[in-house]
Amino acid sequence: RGMKLSAFEVAAASQVRTRWLQTLLRFAESYDFWALPTAQLFAFPVETRWPGEVAGTPMRSYHEWMKCVTPGTMSGNPVIAVPAGFDERGRAMGVQIAGRDRGELDLLKLAHGYDLATRWPDRRPPPALAE
Numbered sequence: 001r002g003m004k005l006s007a008f009e010v011a012a013a014s015q016v017r018t019r020w021l022q023t024l025l026r027f028a029e030s031y032d033f034w035a036l037p038t039a040q041l042f043a044f045p046v047e048t049r050w051p052g053e054v055a056g057t058p059m060r061s062y063h064e065w066m067k068c069v070t071p072g073t074m075s076g077n078p079v080i081a082v083p084a085g086f087d088e089r090g091r092a093m094g095v096q097i098a099g100r101d102r103g104e105l106d107l108l109k110l111a112h113g114y115d116l117a118t119r120w121p122d123r124r125p126p127p128a129l130a131e
Helices: 007-028 062-075 104-118
Strands: 033-037 079-086 092-099
Touching (some): 007 062, 033 104, 062 079, 079 104
Antiparallel strands (some): 079 092
16 A cells, blocks of 8 residues: 555655654653554454444454554654563563663563563463473
8 A cells, every 4th residue: 555655645644653662752751652552452363354433443454453552653763561460361461661762672571571560471471381
């Protein structure tokens, strides 16, 4: 689809991303990290091409159901996903933590601290580690 965009449409998209990056720079003046979900819904059957809707909102494409990862991706900043818990059916959910531009080491330290504090792999070992 991107190849069909006009130069004006590409320039407009670039302006949106520039405004987003400027917003993040202002945000980083007060905050070291920000968090958002890793997905809009729990895992679905592999046979499902993509979820038809999320919370009553129709999903028109495969990528729409994953749009909660777009802010982190568009930031260009380091982002790491960590486990957050499980639903009543045992399906996992995570949280993305994003750091400041060039803040990879600080983000890794935070994620390591989170891992030590939550001990998810000890409390609920991944199947590959449980065997």
